[in-house]
Amino acid sequence: MPHDTTPLPAGSMIGIVGGGQLGRMLSLAASRLGMRIHIFCPDANSPAFEVTPHKTVAAYDNEVALAAFADAVDVITYEFENVPAATAEFLAARKPLRPDANALAISQDRLAEKSFLAGKNIPVAGYRTVETPADLEAAIAALGLPAILKTTRLGYDGKGQRVLRAPEDAAAAFAALEPKPLVLEAFVPFDKEISVVVARNASGKVRSFDAAENFHTNHILHTSTVPADIPPEIEKHAAMLAKVIVVALDYVGVLGVEFFVVLGDERPSLIVNEIAPRVHNSGHWTEAVCLTDQFEQHIRAVLSWPLGDPARMADVMMQNLIGDEIFIVPGGIDGNTQLHLYGKTEARPGRKMGHVNIIRRPL
Amino acid sequence: MPHDTTPLPAGSMIGIVGGGQLGRMLSLAASRLGMRIHIFCPDANSPAFEVTPHKTVAAYDNEVALAAFADAVDVITYEFENVPAATAEFLAARKPLRPDANALAISQDRLAEKSFLAGKNIPVAGYRTVETPADLEAAIAALGLPAILKTTRLGYDGKGQRVLRAPEDAAAAFAALEPKPLVLEAFVPFDKEISVVVARNASGKVRSFDAAENFHTNHILHTSTVPADIPPEIEKHAAMLAKVIVVALDYVGVLGVEFFVVLGDERPSLIVNEIAPRVHNSGHWTEAVCLTDQFEQHIRAVLSWPLGDPARMADVMMQNLIGDEIFIVPGGIDGNTQLHLYGKTEARPGRKMGHVNIIRRPL
Numbered sequence: 001m002p003h004d005t006t007p008l009p010a011g012s013m014i015g016i017v018g019g020g021q022l023g024r025m026l027s028l029a030a031s032r033l034g035m036r037i038h039i040f041c042p043d044a045n046s047p048a049f050e051v052t053p054h055k056t057v058a059a060y061d062n063e064v065a066l067a068a069f070a071d072a073v074d075v076i077t078y079e080f081e082n083v084p085a086a087t088a089e090f091l092a093a094r095k096p097l098r099p100d101a102n103a104l105a106i107s108q109d110r111l112a113e114k115s116f117l118a119g120k121n122i123p124v125a126g127y128r129t130v131e132t133p134a135d136l137e138a139a140i141a142a143l144g145l146p147a148i149l150k151t152t153r154l155g156y157d158g159k160g161q162r163v164l165r166a167p168e169d170a171a172a173a174f175a176a177l178e179p180k181p182l183v184l185e186a187f188v189p190f191d192k193e194i195s196v197v198v199a200r201n202a203s204g205k206v207r208s209f210d211a212a213e214n215f216h217t218n219h220i221l222h223t224s225t226v227p228a229d230i231p232p233e234i235e236k237h238a239a240m241l242a243k244v245i246v247v248a249l250d251y252v253g254v255l256g257v258e259f260f261v262v263l264g265d266e267r268p269s270l271i272v273n274e275i276a277p278r279v280h281n282s283g284h285w286t287e288a289v290c291l292t293d294q295f296e297q298h299i300r301a302v303l304s305w306p307l308g309d310p311a312r313m314a315d316v317m318m319q320n321l322i323g324d325e326i327f328i329v330p331g332g333i334d335g336n337t338q339l340h341l342y343g344k345t346e347a348r349p350g351r352k353m354g355h356v357n358i359i360r361r362p363l
Numbered sequence: 364m365p366h367d368t369t370p371l372p373a374g375s376m377i378g379i380v381g382g383g384q385l386g387r388m389l390s391l392a393a394s395r396l397g398m399r400i401h402i403f404c405p406d407a408n409s410p411a412f413e414v415t416p417h418k419t420v421a422a423y424d425n426e427v428a429l430a431a432f433a434d435a436v437d438v439i440t441y442e443f444e445n446v447p448a449a450t451a452e453f454l455a456a457r458k459p460l461r462p463d464a465n466a467l468a469i470s471q472d473r474l475a476e477k478s479f480l481a482g483k484n485i486p487v488a489g490y491r492t493v494e495t496p497a498d499l500e501a502a503i504a505a506l507g508l509p510a511i512l513k514t515t516r517l518g519y520d521g522k523g524q525r526v527l528r529a530p531e532d533a534a535a536a537f538a539a540l541e542p543k544p545l546v547l548e549a550f551v552p553f554d555k556e557i558s559v560v561v562a563r564n565a566s567g568k569v570r571s572f573d574a575a576e577n578f579h580t581n582h583i584l585h586t587s588t589v590p591a592d593i594p595p596e597i598e599k600h601a602a603m604l605a606k607v608i609v610v611a612l613d614y615v616g617v618l619g620v621e622f623f624v625v626l627g628d629e630r631p632s633l634i635v636n637e638i639a640p641r642v643h644n645s646g647h648w649t650e651a652v653c654l655t656d657q658f659e660q661h662i663r664a665v666l667s668w669p670l671g672d673p674a675r676m677a678d679v680m681m682q683n684l685i686g687d688e689i690f691i692v693p694g695g696i697d698g699n700t701q702l703h704l705y706g707k708t709e710a711r712p713g714r715k716m717g718h719v720n721i722i723r724r725p726l
Contacts, residue, residue, distance in 0.1 A: 010689065010704045010717075028391050031414045034704025034717060051394045053416045288654060289676065291701045291722055309698040313652065313676040313722075326373065335672045338654045341373045341397025354373075354397060359654055359676075 003202035003252055004096065008074055008303040010034035013054070015073030015095070017087070019046025021342035021352060022079035022279050025287075027051045029295035035303070040069045047343045048079075060087045070094035077253060077302045081107045081277050082154055098202075098302045099253040103277040106249070110152040110183050113275060120248045122241055123271045125260075126186035136170050139184040146187040149173045159219075163187075188271055190260035194228045194235075197283035198242035199254045199297040202304040206246060208239045209294065209310045212282045212318075214258070220350060224282040224318040226289075230261055234268050245275060254298035256280025281352070285318040286310070288338045288357035315360035326353035336360075366565035366615055367459065371437055371666040373397035376417070378436030378458070380450070382409025384705035384715060385442035385642050388650075390414045392658035398666070403432045410706045411442075423450045433457035440616060440665045444470045444640050445517055461565075461665045462616040466640040469612070473515040473546050476638060483611045485604055486634045488623075489549035499533050502547040509550040512536045522582075526550075551634055553623035557591045557598075560646035561605035562617045562660040565667040569609060571602045572657065572673045575645045575681075577621070583713060587645040587681040589652075593624055597631050608638060617661035619643025644715070648681040649673070651701045651720035678723035689716035699723075 014030050016023045019041030027037040027048055038054035039046065049055050054072070058065030066087065070076065075096045078088075081104060088101040106112045117124045128139035130149065140147060145167070151160035162173035164184075174182070193216070198208040213228035214221055228235065242257045249255075258273040283294035292300070292308025300307055326347050341354035377393050379386045382404030390400040390411055401417035402409065412418050417435070421428030429450065433439065438459045441451075444467060451464040469475045480487045491502035493512065503510060508530070514523035525536035527547075537545070556579070561571040576591035577584055591598065605620045612618075621636040646657035655663070655671025663670055689710050704717035 011706060011708060024394070028394055028414075031387070031391055031706070032703055034706040036413050036706065049416065050399050051391075051414060053412065053418070055416070291651060291699065291720075308702075309700065309722075311699075311722075336654065336674075337672070339671075340395055343374060343394070343397040343399065345374060357654075359672075359674075 003250075003304070005202045005304050007305050011036065012074040012303065013038055013072060014299065014302065015040060015069055015076040015091075016048065016079060017041075017060075017076065017083050017091070018079035019043060019048035019055075020079060021047055021344075023048035024051055024342060025295045025340075026077070026079060026279065026298060029293065030299045032296065033299060033303075035299070038069065038073050040066075045345060050343050060084050063090060066090050067094065075302055077298070078104075079278055083108075099249075099251055099255070099277045103249050103251055103253075103255075107275055107277045108153060110150060110274075111181070114183070116248075117245070117272055117275075120244060122244060123269070125188045125271055125273075128184045130174070130182040130184050131180055133171065133174055136174050136182075136184060140164070140167060140170060143184060143186040148185045148187060149177060150183050150185060151177050151179065152181060152183055153179070188260045188262065190271070191263040192228070192230065192261040193258065193273070194230060194238060194261055195224070195256055195258045195280065195282040196238050196242040197254055197256050197280050197286070197294050198239070198246055199294075199301050199307055199310075200246040200251050201301040201307050202252050203306075204247075205307055206243050207297070207307045207310050208242050209283060209286055209290065210312050211235045211238050212285060214282050218350070220322060220352075221281050221320055222322075223320070224285055226285050226312065226316050231268060234261060234270060238270055241270065241272065245272075251277070253277065253301045254279050254283070254294050256283060258282070281320070282318075284340070284355050285316045285357050286312075287340065288318075288359060289314045289316045317358045317360065319356050319358065320352055321354040321356065323347050323349045323351055323353065366613075366667070368565045368667050370668050374399065375437040375666065376401055376435060377662065377665065378403060378432055378439040378454075379411065379442060380404075380423075380439065380446050380454070381442035382406060382411035382418075383442055384410055384707075386411035387414055387705060388658045388703075389440070389442060389642065389661060392656065393662045395659065396662060396666075398662070401432065401436050403429075408708060413706050423447050426453060429453050430457065438665055440661070441467075442641055446471075462612075462614055462618070462640045466612050466614055466616075466618075470638055470640045471516060473513060473637075474544070477546070479611075480608070480635055480638075483607060485607060486632070488551045488634055488636075491547050493537070493545040493547050494543055496534065496537055499537050499545075499547060503527065503530060503533060506547060506549040511548045511550060512540060513546050513548060514540050514542065515544060515546055516542070551623045551625065553634070554626040555591070555593065555624040556621065556636070557593060557601060557624055558587070558619055558621045558643065558645040559601045559605040560617055560619050560643050560649070560657050561602070561609055562657075562664050562670055562673075563609040563614045564664040564670050565615050566669075567610075568670050569606045570660070570670045570673050571605055572646060572649055572653065573675050574598045574601050575648060577645050581713070583685060583715075584644050584683055585685075586683070587648055589648050589675065589679050594631060597624060597633060601633055604633065604635065608635075614640070616640065616664045617642050617646070617657050619646060621645070644683070645681075647703070647718050648679045648720050649675075650703065651681075651722060652677045652679045680721045680723065682719050682721065683715055684717040684719065686710050686712045686714055686716065
């Protein structure tokens with residue numbers, strides 16, 4: 001069924017499932033466009049509840065609350081890919097859900113995602129499904145070691161995975177990771193990690209932001225630097241692969257694609273690590289230096305509006321503020337920086353509390 | 364009494380008096396910094412009520428509501444200069460009011476403002492107080508014609524003023540304008556209008572944004588273009604005069620200063636037209652091309668935070684969307700533009716509904 005390309009008018013009510021910092025920043029972007037926002041989240045202390053008067057605090061399986069939420073809004077989107085499938089289907093039956101339930105189903109299951117990508121000839125790391133210890137032994141034989149054993153669902157920031165360096169690591173890792181099935185992924189000896197945030201609207205128009213080069217600390221994104229230090233043809237190729245993905249999904253919204261870059265002896269290559277059907281932490285730099293940031297771009301797509309201009313005005317580095325790092329502000333922030341705080345009340349270790357965008361130089 | 368320079372922590376509650384688009388954009392900026400916002404406004408349909416769950420709908424003389432509002436917040440600011448003096452004093456007795464009641468008192472009265480500016484040797488157009496027809500006759504004799512007869516209070520967007528071109532215009536204009544006293548201002552044969560948005564924080568640090576060149580249509584700001592097409596020494600002089608004003612007021616927050624530029628035969632000169640103790644329509648371009656925009660800069664000052672970096676990344680023109688002009692969006696907006704809509708439900712003629720920032724070229 002083709003998407004409805006009628007633009008929603010100013011004053012429309014956008015429903016957002018999830019109340020974290022991504023929902024909060026989506027809400028602020030929608031407000032800049034004159035929209036109203038209704039946040040649905042089970043956690044009464046959600047940061048996004050502070051930026052709109054319209055909210056529902058209820059569990060994702062509370063159908064009475066979901067139905068009332070759907071009634072109250074004109075269109076629905078979400079800030080995280082782990083929206084339960086039943087929730088997505090329940091909502092999609094009542095109001096347009098953008099991105100759609102299919103994008104959620106694929107991206108919330110590592111096996112479905114890899115199978116989808118491989119089916120579109122998108123390069124991914126070698127992988128095998130693992131349901132039993134015997135499967136794991138066979139997978140190790142096929143893919144070699146080191147390799148990474150992962151749950152298929154609900155992994156993020158390095159959670160739900162174990163690195164296998166030797167055959168004797170296998171049994172403990174298999175026992176520790178739940179639920180089954182698992183997936184064993186070949187280790188990619190990559191030189192860099194980059195990501196591309198791409199947008200597609202209801203009319204099929206695709207625009208991507210410049211690629212970011214990402215550095216992780218303790219499996220959590222630490223910095224994203226733009227431009228990425230990669231050959232121009234690799235950046236162009238990454239944008240092309242991102243476009244292939246959103247076209248194949250008939251996707252509406254912003255999607256993050258993480259790539260491994262293998263520089264190689266002769267020519268560099270790209271492998272897709274994972275996709276996220278939402279605004280992405282590695283796209284927060286767009287707030288500082290793009291006329292249209294990733295949050296507005298997502299909202300524009302969700303509204304069936306023309307996409308905005310993703311052109312970049314300066315070189316920039318985004319740095320996450322994790323846990324106690326929030327306390328360096330406001331005293332410790334120098335010039336050339338733009339600060340974003342999420343309004344979280346408790347600075348737990350490993351928790352993303354905010355970020356800074358540090359400008360390097362105007363273009 | 365020196366200002367309290369202790370920075371307010373993330374999660375603080377900022378009270379904003381006034382619920383229009385300026386209050387809305389201040390609220391969005393404060394949310395980006397992790398703050399919470401409470402809007403006080405008599406009009407239940409105020410655009411700013413859509414961007415926070417904390418609100419008071421009450422008259423500005425409702426002391427019970429004002430007291431509860433003051434109790435609920437950590438610091439108070441406002442979006443318009445016509446906050447009644449009694450309201451400002453009532454609030455300031457309970458919580459820090461930034462900018463203070465003195466800045467309001469001076470800027471909401473044309474005579475007080477001109478007297479203040481002239482007293483600091485800031486160039487202003489010649490003026491005379493007019494309480495009677497005889498005063499007006501004497502003022503015309505002193506200042507010549509054409510001249511502009513204005514109310515001293517509550518004028519904006521060309522309201523509350525009449526141009527006198529000939530002596531026979533005087534009687535009707537005097538009769539029409541209320542309340543008395545009025546002020547007659549000499550006509551300044553200016554070549555351009557520019558404005559400077561300047562910020563001063565509690566520690567006395569002053570930063571100004573680049574000057575904007577302003578064009579009006581039907582007495583309403585139509586466009587602001589940056590950089591202004593003026594000699595560099597005039598831009599520097601305008602920033603210096605703006606700094607003199609905020610230092611003289613011991614001001615905390617963002618202040619807009621409108622200037623007439625008279626190019627002259629030998630060297631150009633500046634005359635201050637008026638000041639506004641708040642974020643200013645001619646500063647909306649900062650949202651698109653500055654790492655810190657005028658709204659965040661105001662919030663930073665109000666929080667006793669260090670000021671942000673006002674550096675500009677590109678040339679830009681801001682254009683207001685007045686009344687029906689809102690309906691050109693989203694279809695009619697090209698690339699290189701950033702759209703802002705205020706969420707107003709009714710597009711009345713002359714009403715500011717939104718604006719676009721149009722990028723000319725990166726620096």
